[in-house]
Amino acid sequence: MAEEHKEIDAMSGTPTTGHEWDGLRELNTPLPRWWLWLFYITIIWSIGYWIVYPAWPLLTNSTQGVFGYHTRSAVADDLEALKQQRGPMVEKLASASLSSIVADPQLLDFARAQGRVAFADNCAPCHGSGGGGAKGYPNLNDDDWLYGGKLEDILRTIKFGVRATDPNSRTGSMPAFGRDGILKPDQISLVADYVRSLSGLPAEPGADLAAGKKIFADNCVVCHGPEGKGNREVGAPNLTDKIWLYGSDKQTIMEGLRIGRGNIMPAWGGRLSESTIKALTVYVHTFGGGEK
Amino acid sequence: MTAQVRMMSIDQPAPGAPALVQLVAEAEIGSAPPDDDIPLYAPRREIYPQSVHGWFRNIKWAVLVVTLAIYYLLPFVRWDRGPNAPSQAVLIDFPSRRFYFFFIEIWPQEVYYLTGLLIIAAIVLFLMNAIAGRVWCGYLCPQTVWTDLFFAIERLVEGDRREHMLRDVRKWTVATYARKGIKHFLWLMVAWWTGGAWVLYFADAPTLVKELATGEAPFVAYVWIGILTFTTYSLAGQMREQVCLYMCPWPRIQAALTDEHALNVTYRYDRGEPRCSAKKAEQLRSHGQPAGDCVDCLQCVHVCPTGVDIRGGANLGCIQCGLCIDACDAIMRKLGRATGLIAYDTDLNIKQRIEGKPAFYKFVRTRTALYAAIIAVVGGIMLYTLATRDSEGITVIHDRNPMYVRLTDGALRNGYTIRIVNKQLKSRDFIVSIAGLPSTLVDFVGLPPRADGRQLVTVGPDQTREVRVVVTDYSSTPPPPSTSILFRLIDIDTGETAEMRDHFFGP
Numbered sequence: 001m002a003e004e005h006k007e008i009d010a011m012s013g014t015p016t017t018g019h020e021w022d023g024l025r026e027l028n029t030p031l032p033r034w035w036l037w038l039f040y041i042t043i044i045w046s047i048g049y050w051i052v053y054p055a056w057p058l059l060t061n062s063t064q065g066v067f068g069y070h071t072r073s074a075v076a077d078d079l080e081a082l083k084q085q086r087g088p089m090v091e092k093l094a095s096a097s098l099s100s101i102v103a104d105p106q107l108l109d110f111a112r113a114q115g116r117v118a119f120a121d122n123c124a125p126c127h128g129s130g131g132g133g134a135k136g137y138p139n140l141n142d143d144d145w146l147y148g149g150k151l152e153d154i155l156r157t158i159k160f161g162v163r164a165t166d167p168n169s170r171t172g173s174m175p176a177f178g179r180d181g182i183l184k185p186d187q188i189s190l191v192a193d194y195v196r197s198l199s200g201l202p203a204e205p206g207a208d209l210a211a212g213k214k215i216f217a218d219n220c221v222v223c224h225g226p227e228g229k230g231n232r233e234v235g236a237p238n239l240t241d242k243i244w245l246y247g248s249d250k251q252t253i254m255e256g257l258r259i260g261r262g263n264i265m266p267a268w269g270g271r272l273s274e275s276t277i278k279a280l281t282v283y284v285h286t287f288g289g290g291e292k
Numbered sequence: 293m294t295a296q297v298r299m300m301s302i303d304q305p306a307p308g309a310p311a312l313v314q315l316v317a318e319a320e321i322g323s324a325p326p327d328d329d330i331p332l333y334a335p336r337r338e339i340y341p342q343s344v345h346g347w348f349r350n351i352k353w354a355v356l357v358v359t360l361a362i363y364y365l366l367p368f369v370r371w372d373r374g375p376n377a378p379s380q381a382v383l384i385d386f387p388s389r390r391f392y393f394f395f396i397e398i399w400p401q402e403v404y405y406l407t408g409l410l411i412i413a414a415i416v417l418f419l420m421n422a423i424a425g426r427v428w429c430g431y432l433c434p435q436t437v438w439t440d441l442f443f444a445i446e447r448l449v450e451g452d453r454r455e456h457m458l459r460d461v462r463k464w465t466v467a468t469y470a471r472k473g474i475k476h477f478l479w480l481m482v483a484w485w486t487g488g489a490w491v492l493y494f495a496d497a498p499t500l501v502k503e504l505a506t507g508e509a510p511f512v513a514y515v516w517i518g519i520l521t522f523t524t525y526s527l528a529g530q531m532r533e534q535v536c537l538y539m540c541p542w543p544r545i546q547a548a549l550t551d552e553h554a555l556n557v558t559y560r561y562d563r564g565e566p567r568c569s570a571k572k573a574e575q576l577r578s579h580g581q582p583a584g585d586c587v588d589c590l591q592c593v594h595v596c597p598t599g600v601d602i603r604g605g606a607n608l609g610c611i612q613c614g615l616c617i618d619a620c621d622a623i624m625r626k627l628g629r630a631t632g633l634i635a636y637d638t639d640l641n642i643k644q645r646i647e648g649k650p651a652f653y654k655f656v657r658t659r660t661a662l663y664a665a666i667i668a669v670v671g672g673i674m675l676y677t678l679a680t681r682d683s684e685g686i687t688v689i690h691d692r693n694p695m696y697v698r699l700t701d702g703a704l705r706n707g708y709t710i711r712i713v714n715k716q717l718k719s720r721d722f723i724v725s726i727a728g729l730p731s732t733l734v735d736f737v738g739l740p741p742r743a744d745g746r747q748l749v750t751v752g753p754d755q756t757r758e759v760r761v762v763v764t765d766y767s768s769t770p771p772p773p774s775t776s777i778l779f780r781l782i783d784i785d786t787g788e789t790a791e792m793r794d795h796f797f798g799p
Contacts, residue, residue, distance in 0.1 A: 102738060105738065112760075128693045129692070129693045130691050130692060131693075131694075132693040132694030132695075139694060139697060141691075141694055141697040141705070141707065142697045142698060142699055142700070142705070144699075144700045241700035241701070242699070242700060242702040286737045286738060286760060287707065288697070288735070288737065288760075289697070
């Protein structure tokens with residue numbers, strides 16, 4: 001080995017490796033010493049790293065390291081520290097009544113900040129990032145509430161859900177008048193014309209509103225009331241206002257009459273803490289549509 | 293070889309002292325490198341600046357004392373701002389995001405004042421350069437001031453130039469080591485004090501001093517003291533003139549910015565050549581031959597903190613501190629010759645004198661007038677904005693989702709988040725009015741209305757407050773898809789207003 005490496009390149013005066021390809025020889029330019037030393041230091045460093053941190057995979061686990069460091073427990077520590085930091089305000093939020101939260105500016109700001117995050121995590125997929133809603137998912141910013149817009153009403157809806165599995169859940173759904181054979185297609189058309197007229201929407205030419213009113217009185221007033229003002233006990237919407245959950249065109253109203261309506265809101269009681277539900281309640285209430 | 297040549301030019305053997313010169317040369321440049329090892333970089337030449345007395349030295353002492361006194365003592369100056377703000381005259385308060393400077397308080401969004409200050413600083417630098425060259429480098433630069441202080445300590449402990457050099461090249465004794473140890477200890481103490489003063493600008497100084505002394509200060513304070521100790525010790529103690537020669541960009545920029553009328557520390561070669569002893573000059577002159585006023589005593593080189601020979605003309609290493617002027621003037625006085633062989637002057641004037649014309653100095657030139665004008669304009673704008681800036685502010689963010697809300701009665705509603713800024717050090721009450729829509733109802737979420745139905749927003753001293761506002765439009769005609777509206781913030785006590793435009797959206 002040593003003999004081979006002694007060959008010196010005439011041009012540069014540098015030793016060669018002894019390798020040759022078609023007359024081209026490879027010069028043996030050694031690494032800078034400082035570079036080599038850094039390389040050795042990194043090796044020593046890595047041995048120290050194996051000892052103090054989790055490193056080597058074993059059959060069911062890995063070596064644990066003398067520092068006892070674990071990324072999962074580090075996150076848990078951080079979360080615990082955060083909990084400690086927020087503790088007093090969270091406790092205050094959990095014990096205060098909804099009306100006193102809204103009356104206390106500091107607590108209100110805290111509740112809205114907590115509520116904003118909880119809303120984005122849990123509610124935004126259906127109701128939109130700002131509670132703007134979508135077809136079939138109520139807009140939480142307006143002043144129209146199916147089950148009530150007071151703080152206590154909103155809290156109950158969030159906690160137990162709508163048509164959810166919880167026994168305290170909000171109930172009531174629009175029957176499928178068409179599919180179940182209660183109303184015939186021409187009756188559905190008549191009542192749809194009448195329902196549109198309730199909120200002042202223009203009727204189709206030649207629509208028989210009197211016939212529609214008769215069908216409405218026979219089938220719909222149980223939930224929607226004689227004047228179509230709705231009933232919050234069963235979540236029956238007010239048909240005389242300008243807000244339509246699914247749409248105000250005749251086709252959409254007829255579709256509701258044919259196949260019924262009954263979207264579900266999950267009960268959040270078991271999943272979110274009491275203080276988080278309170279924060280969400282206050283946050284939704286302060287979108288602007290909350291009732292006093 | 294280059295090293296040998298430089299040695300010859302700087303320390304030419306004076307008759308009668310060859311051994312000493314050899315020693316001095318070795319101390320300054322070390323022994324020449326062997327021929328077969330060509331170094332990639334020129335070795336550093338150790339500089340032993342000699343002490344000097346005179347006009348410019350006095351200016352430098354005064355600047356040193358004043359600037360260092362400001363730096364070390366300013367954090368302790370108190371300034372009463374009332375109970376709602378710190379009472380430190382100059383404070384960079386990172387946790388509260390405020391900068392206090394006597395009667396001025398700067399919020400983070402007003403950082404453009406810093407931009408203005410930087411512009412003024414740059415142009416003042418240019419103006420100084422256009423008038424008298426590297427005034428900044430010679431007198432005011434922190435590198436110069438601290439290096440000067442470190443030189444003073446070095447001379448105090450190790451003796452003046454000659455004594456120090458001789459001790460360095462002779463066999464080192466225990467006393468030599470002791471002197472070096474004391475010098476480095478003192479240097480480190482100054483460096484440590486420099487770092488300690490630095491952190492005092494970021495917290496209440498008396499409290500922090502107490503905490504530092506008892507070991508209760510935040511960890512980051514010790515880290516910064518360590519960093520500043522290291523940089524001060526290495527820059528002023530170890531690197532010295534190399535910072536000016538190799539690291540600092542200003543000498544390069546300065547050379548490009550200067551012109552023929554800018555005063556520079558200049559060797560007036562119009563006072564004759566060759567340079568020789570007084571006796572030889574007399575001989576030459578008696579034979580009708582020319583002789584210079586310079587006696588080649590090399591005092592100008594020995595006192596130079598960057599090791600420059602100014603007689604070679606203006607050069608990059610010269611920081612123009614004027615110490616060579618002091619040294620030369622002292623010699624000229626002893627010889628009974630006119631002072632000012634080295635002086636602040638221009639090449640142009642030297643040529644004028646050689647041609648027998650009078651020297652002239654032209655301070656008002658296009659560039660100096662322009663620099664002064666820029667300084668006046670930028671300074672004026674800054675003063676004006678500072679004097680007339682609002683003590684309150686409002687920003688408005690429209691809801692992203694939903695853009696608008698239809699209410700049961702058909703009215704339209706838009707939601708906004710407004711942030712109200714109160715820059716005064718007392719709590720203030722505001723009302724916010726909205727103009728631009730014919731018939732609106734404005735509700736500030738969570739604020740109880742007063743007797744007259746208006747909702748007051750109270751913002752604490754030196755704070756901001758975020759409030760949600762819902763605006764409902766009851767106009768009978770539907771508004772266009774977008775209406776420009778104006779949020780006006782009014783202080784109910786003083787009537788001061790601040791405004792912000794936004795939009796009201798509809799379908």
